[in-house]
Amino acid sequence: MPQTNKKIWNCDLDPECKARKYGMEALTDAELLALLIRCGTKEKNALEVAKEILGDQEGFYGLMESNRSSLTAIDGIGQAKASLLLAVRTIVIRASQQKRGPRLVMNNAHRVAEFFMEQLRYLKKEQVVLCLLDNKCRYMGQVVLAEGTCNTATISPREVYIEALMHRACGIILLHNHPSGDPTPSSEDRTVTTMCALAGENLGIPLMDHIVIGDLTYFSFKEQGLI
Known part of the structure; x- marks a missing residue:
């Protein structure tokens, strides 16, 4: 009887099979990402595309900083897959915030910074966020006031308090990120803070x-001690 060659299937080379067999913790970063993007291109499978994404974006940290245009520039990532990856990022941010409760009391800076850290720290451009508080200093919601360049985003007290009045806030907290990673305030940050504090009074x-x-x-x- 002629001998036939049979291709031996290795479950460990298939991220989905490997996940079922060993659990998600056993997967590499690229294998986890391959599970999300599902399919690759004519030249590359999903795992190869995932490795390319993580290489281009410098791992999951860089992926958290990505925007739609940087994702769709990668071969194998169209609008639908970019939307999926951005949705996962948003889910991670919201899960981090919801864990702390929808009516979190925002009465100390560490707690507020922790609440917004994952939302703002990865952004490559400055974004100004208005945190709305009720009469017991509890979180009511947030509004993105402005998005700027890599080192500036401009707002005025008028913009801030139009939103505060519209949402019937009893108090507010301003937040913005520094894409450089250094939170030292600029002279403009100090001026805006002084003006908004006076308007609030x-x-x-x-x-x-x-x-x-x-x-x-x-x-x-x-x-x-600057407010």
Whole structure:
């Protein structure tokens, strides 16, 4: 009888099979990402595309910084897959925030910085966020006020307090990120803080703090006695 060659299937080379057999913890970063993107291109399978993504983005940390245009520039990542990856990033951020509770009391800078850290620390451009508080200093929600360049995002007290009044906030906290990772406030940051604090006093909606988010670090105007 003629001998036939049979291709031997190795489950360990298939991320989905490997996950079922050993659990998600056994998968490499590329294998986890391959499970999400599912398929590759004519030239590359999903695992090869995943390795390319992680190489281009410098791992999951870089992937958290990615935007739609940088993702779709990668061969094998179209609009649908980019949306999926961005959705996963947003889920991670929201899960981190929801873990702390929807009515979290925002009465100290460390707690506020921790709440917003994953949302802001990866951004490559400055973003200004308004945190809305009720009369017991509890989190009501947030509004993105401005998005700028890699080193500046401009707002005015008028923009800040239009949103605060519209949402019936009793107090507010301003936050913005420094993409450099260094949260040291600029002279413009200090000026805006002073102007917003004064406007808040006049309107009866106090600026409780202005927090600058760096890379796993922060600067609080309140902690430094500047508010």
